[in-house]
Amino acid sequence: xxxxxxxxxxxxxxxxxxxxxxxxxxxxxxxxxxxxxxxxxxxxxxxxxxxxxxxxxxxxxxxxxxxxxxxxxxxxxxxxxxxxxxxxxxxxxxxxxxxxxxxxxxxxxxxxxxxxxxxxxxxxxxxxxxxxxxxxxxxxxxxxxxxxxxxxxxxxxxxxxxxxxxxxxxxxxxxxxxxxxxxxxxxxxxxxxxxxxxxxxxxxxxxxxxxxxxxxxxxxxxxxxxxxxxxxxxxxxxxxxxxxxxxxxxxxxxxxxxxxxxxxxxxxxxxxxxxxxxxxxxxxxxxxxxxxxxxxxxxxxxxxxxxxxxxxxxxxxxxxxxxxxxxxxxxxxxxxxxxxxxxxxxxxxxxxxxxxxxxxxxxxxxxxxxxxxxxxxxxxxxxxxxxxxxxxxxxxxxxxxxxxxxxxxxxxxxxxxxxxxxxxxxxxxxxxxxxxxxxxxxxxxxxxxxxxxxxxxxxxxxxxxxxxxxxxxxxxxxxxxxxxxxxxxxxxxxxxxxxxxxxxxxxxxxxxxxxxxxxxxxxxxxxxxxxxxxxxxxxxxxxxxxxxxxxxxxxxxxxxxxxxxxxxxxxxxxxxxxxxxxxxxxxxxxxxxxxxxxxxxxxxxxxxxxxxxxxxxxxxxxxxxxxxxxxxxxxxxxxxxxxxxxxxxxxxxxxxxxxxxxxxxxxxxxxxxxxxxxxxxxxxxxxxxxxxxxxxxxxxxxxxxxxxxxxxxxxxxxxxxxxxxxxxxxxxxxxxxxxxxxxxxxxxxxxxxxxxxxxxxxxxxxxxxxxxxxxxxxxxxxxxxxxxxxxxxxx
Amino acid sequence: xxxxxxxxxxxxxxxxxxxxxxxxxxxxxxxxxxxxxxxxxxxxxxxxxxxxxxxxxxxxxxxxxxxxxxxxxxxxxxxxxxxxxxxxxxxxxxxxxxxxxxxxxxxxxxxxxxxxxxxxxxxxxxxxxxxxxxxxxxxxxxxxxxxxxxxxxxxxxxxxxxxxxxxxxxxxxxxxxxxxxxxxxx
Ligand code: FES
Ligand code: FES
Numbered sequence: 001x002x003x004x005x006x007x008x009x010x011x012x013x014x015x016x017x018x019x020x021x022x023x024x025x026x027x028x029x030x031x032x033x034x035x036x037x038x039x040x041x042x043x044x045x046x047x048x049x050x051x052x053x054x055x056x057x058x059x060x061x062x063x064x065x066x067x068x069x070x071x072x073x074x075x076x077x078x079x080x081x082x083x084x085x086x087x088x089x090x091x092x093x094x095x096x097x098x099x100x101x102x103x104x105x106x107x108x109x110x111x112x113x114x115x116x117x118x119x120x121x122x123x124x125x126x127x128x129x130x131x132x133x134x135x136x137x138x139x140x141x142x143x144x145x146x147x148x149x150x151x152x153x154x155x156x157x158x159x160x161x162x163x164x165x166x167x168x169x170x171x172x173x174x175x176x177x178x179x180x181x182x183x184x185x186x187x188x189x190x191x192x193x194x195x196x197x198x199x200x201x202x203x204x205x206x207x208x209x210x211x212x213x214x215x216x217x218x219x220x221x222x223x224x225x226x227x228x229x230x231x232x233x234x235x236x237x238x239x240x241x242x243x244x245x246x247x248x249x250x251x252x253x254x255x256x257x258x259x260x261x262x263x264x265x266x267x268x269x270x271x272x273x274x275x276x277x278x279x280x281x282x283x284x285x286x287x288x289x290x291x292x293x294x295x296x297x298x299x300x301x302x303x304x305x306x307x308x309x310x311x312x313x314x315x316x317x318x319x320x321x322x323x324x325x326x327x328x329x330x331x332x333x334x335x336x337x338x339x340x341x342x343x344x345x346x347x348x349x350x351x352x353x354x355x356x357x358x359x360x361x362x363x364x365x366x367x368x369x370x371x372x373x374x375x376x377x378x379x380x381x382x383x384x385x386x387x388x389x390x391x392x393x394x395x396x397x398x399x400x401x402x403x404x405x406x407x408x409x410x411x412x413x414x415x416x417x418x419x420x421x422x423x424x425x426x427x428x429x430x431x432x433x434x435x436x437x438x439x440x441x442x443x444x445x446x447x448x449x450x451x452x453x454x455x456x457x458x459x460x461x462x463x464x465x466x467x468x469x470x471x472x473x474x475x476x477x478x479x480x481x482x483x484x485x486x487x488x489x490x491x492x493x494x495x496x497x498x499x500x501x502x503x504x505x506x507x508x509x510x511x512x513x514x515x516x517x518x519x520x521x522x523x524x525x526x527x528x529x530x531x532x533x534x535x536x537x538x539x540x541x542x543x544x545x546x547x548x549x550x551x552x553x554x555x556x557x558x559x560x561x562x563x564x565x566x567x568x569x570x571x572x573x574x575x576x577x578x579x580x581x582x583x584x585x586x587x588x589x590x591x592x593x594x595x596x597x598x599x600x601x602x603x604x605x606x607x608x609x610x611x612x613x614x615x616x617x618x619x620x621x622x623x624x625x626x627x628x629x630x631x632x633x634x635x636x637x638x639x640x641x642x643x644x645x646x647x648x649x650x651x652x653x654x655x656x657x658x659x660x661x662x663x664x665x666x667x668x669x670x671x672x673x674x675x676x677x678x679x680x681x682x683x684x685x686x687x688x689x690x691x692x693x694x695x696x697x698x699x700x701x702x703x704x705x706x707x708x709x710x711x712x713x714x715x716x717x718x719x720x721x722x723x724x725x726x727x728x729x730x731x732x733x734x735x736x737x738x739x740x741x742x743x744x745x746x747x748x749x750x751x752x753x754x755x756x757x758x759x760x761x762x763x764x765x766x767x768x769x770x771x772x773x774x775x776x777x778x779x780x781x782x783x784x785x786x787x788x789x790x791x792x793x794x795x
Numbered sequence: 796x797x798x799x800x801x802x803x804x805x806x807x808x809x810x811x812x813x814x815x816x817x818x819x820x821x822x823x824x825x826x827x828x829x830x831x832x833x834x835x836x837x838x839x840x841x842x843x844x845x846x847x848x849x850x851x852x853x854x855x856x857x858x859x860x861x862x863x864x865x866x867x868x869x870x871x872x873x874x875x876x877x878x879x880x881x882x883x884x885x886x887x888x889x890x891x892x893x894x895x896x897x898x899x900x901x902x903x904x905x906x907x908x909x910x911x912x913x914x915x916x917x918x919x920x921x922x923x924x925x926x927x928x929x930x931x932x933x934x935x936x937x938x939x940x941x942x943x944x945x946x947x948x949x950x951x952x953x954x955x956x957x958x959x960x961x962x963x964x965x966x967x968x969x970x971x972x973x974x975x976x977x978x979x980x981x
Contacts, residue, residue, distance in 0.1 A: 035843070198948055200946060249907060250907045489907025666903070674950070723940065
């Protein structure tokens with residue numbers, strides 16, 4: 001199902017030929033045949049294998065490390081410890097609190113302390129066991145309450161305010177005054193649990209130093225450019241002596257969006273041994289590396305008029321950050337900044353605090369920082385609709401912010417297809433006939449959301465473009481694209497090929513994309529914040545238009561007509577007014593090369609300076625060139641005997657501006673909905689806690705459990721299989737945004753958000769029980785039903 | 796205390812085995828503690844078979860042993876001595892993709908592609924076992940059950956199920972045609 005706005009390719013005045021067609025990925029058969037090369041598929045002559053020794057303690061001081069027995073082992077070529085690369089780094093340059101290998105302290109069970117390179121993994125594992133580390137064990141702080149209650153027990157000694165890594169307080173309008181006049185005030189306490197990306201490809205890195213001293217690093221990363229910078233900093237090697245290549249990546253979802261210990265380790269060991277070194281995480285190490293969804297504890301107070309208009313939103317959140325900052329500074333802003341649409345708030349205030357704890361670090365999982373607050377607000381809206389006896393879809397329509405407008409926190413909204421999204425899911429689910437009428441045990445729930453298409457600013461301060469693309473045409477009618485973009489399965493290389501093929505009049509198969517190799521490609525900042533289609537797409541469009549213009553000019557010269565009379569489409573250059581006059585595109589490219597010389601061009605994208613951000617401190621974070629919009633309806637059935645919740649159907653409609661590749665957009669929607677469903681009802685990145693209670697007393701959970709992962713396998717971390725996954729309906733809404741290439745906005749993260757509250761709202765429709773603390777679990781359902789029987793819950 | 800008691804894994808004498816690999820007789824020396832997954836990926840350079848967990852939980856290492864889908868990470872290499880092993884590299888015939896490969900590519904059933912080889916091996920076993928006599932209709936539930944041991948983190952399975960369903964339908968239709976044409980013959 002698609003709601004679309006058909007227009008034509010405005011640069012050439014003809015209908016689209018490639019954009020919007022139902023194509024797959026041009027290189028899909030490589031993956032099918034097992035030919036696609038992932039990092040772990042690389043084997044170099046004389047390659048060594050590295051393993052990392054990790055801390056068994058959640059919080060401890062390192063007294064000494066003795067590597068002599070390991071070094072003496074046959075087959076061991078080198079051992080590395082933290083002192084050899086002590087520079088602190090962090091993906092956010094303002095919060096460098098990580099080290100490749102710990103020197104002073106370990107801060108979670110799994111923190112890296114040493115590494116070995118040996119002739120085989122088996123030898124490296126055996127050698128790690130011979131490294132002796134003496135620890136002085138410290139009190140582990142495994143919950144935000146414990147970390148806040150014990151500011152003197154600092155997880156990072158250099159941190160200014162106890163264990164608080166970041167606090168953001170922003171207010172827009174007079175929240176207290178609006179709450180005072182509100183007809184209805186809803187207060188809610190919400191808990192969002194941790195979950196992780198669990199990409200099926202474990203992190204992997206291969207490093208090698210060649211005869212000229214060039215260090216090449218192949219890594220399963222989604223941010224090759226940031227990795228390049230941090231490698232240079234930590235290894236103290238200039239960037240021009242490092243080449244970073246990202247091979248095919250087996251999924252990332254935010255879990256590969258910053259440097260990890262294995263990349264520094266493999267590089268350092270390659271430098272020490274003069275041989276190629278590979279380091280591959282075990283599945284347990286992937287869970288430990290984490291950087292997944294932050295657990296949030298949220299208190300929301302929302303005021304409404306009696307016709308359901310939102311007067312005030314007051315949000316207080318505590319974010320459980322884990323042992324390091326990661327993207328946490330941004331997460332803390334996003335937790336409040338991304339809530340300002342698709343609804344109008346008459347006033348808004350948020351106060352978010354991120355706390356260090358002795359657990360694997362949290363970071364950006366798909367829908368970074370904004371999935372948790374979205375859950376809270378959308379359940380608040382559902383409660384309000386019940387209290388005001390309004391249809392929850394209607395309540396959302398009444399608060400619609402509109403297009404070409406500004407949010408209360410001063411972000412510019414361009415195109416906005418939220419109403420169309422609501423309409424699409426309302427119809428597809430037959431909402432009007434079925435909502436509230438399915439009988440006890442079965443229910444429907446709705447929710448809506450928005451997300452960014454990239455952020456207006458780079459992670460580090462710079463005036464350089466956020467994305468660069470180079471294109472060459474060759475004499476056989478082919479197009480070659482060089483781009484720093486990072487295809488992690490979402491299809492960014494296909495996106496570039498579509499944009500170039502559309503402008504240059506060739507087929508998708510005629511385009512080769514060479515991506516994510518720092519020696520060959522101009523810089524792109526990476527696959528995060530859903531930025532690539534808009535930013536790299538625009539860079540590619542500008543480079544392709546430049547070439548198309550020259551080709552048309554050369555053909556026009558030959559035909560003695562105007563450039564605007566020549567269009568490029570379907571492997572031909574042809575007269576706009578007479579399709580019978582045409583030449584083969586190869587001949588057109590050759591004409592252009594004769595006229596202009598070798599055919600190449602570059603394009604870059606930088607956020608237009610005029611539409612940047614709010615005029616206040618922090619007003620740049622969360623500001624995006626364009627926003628996507630989404631609506632979900634979920635249908636559930638609940639077994640009141642067992643507390644089991646079965647999600648039967650999920651309808652999702654997503655406004656991606658324009659679907660350059662509808663098949664891939666559907667794939668992003670389906671994958672997002674799947675992932676949101678999984679974290680709502682099945683998944684939990686759970687770290688066992690004893691530590692301290694808020695009253696300072698020890699909780700009695702026995703020794704040795706502090707900070708241990710409750711699951712370290714894909715069996716225990718229960719992600720949905722084919723048998724668990726509900727029917728997913730992906731609807732595309734197209735509201736082209738002038739800032740996107742051909743109007744395109746993001747599609748990779750937005751469609752995850754509102755599935756979570758939609759499921760919880762559906763559970764309430766089914767049995768009248770609110771699940772305000774995630775994940776949904778049978779014991780919570782049963783407890784809610786018990787409370788209901790004793791007259792507890794109402795709305 | 797450093798662990799110096801365990802024996803050094805440097806010198807483990809390999810064992811020579813022969814097997815049928817993607818239809819070819821193959822002899823290879825393999826350390827006796829290696830899994831089939833290690834043998835395929837490190838010993839034979841067949842990296843199409845993926846390692847997502849090495850614990851039997853994800854299905855990315857699925858191969859077919861004597862036709863049955865099996866997890867290569869849970870199979871000792873020595874166990875496949877004299878048996879038939881098929882990997883994703885052997886799925887297409889004569890340079891042509893297998894119908895499942897074609898369908899997966901066409902409907903967009905692979906995003907990152909990491910689960911794809913294992914998915915294809917499970918799906919090919921399901922499709923090969925379809926017979927009109929046993930069951931004349933294609934059901935999503937049956938396909939979902941056949942693929943339940945293969946995790947995919949990217950697609951939500953929707954397009955994977957669609958691709959397998961399309962191919963399964965073609966397979967049954969063809970069987971039906973053959974049945975009808977032989978029934979017509981006197
Ligand atoms: S690698 Fe064999 S099941 Fe995961
Ligand atoms: S396509 Fe990425 S895991 Fe299935």
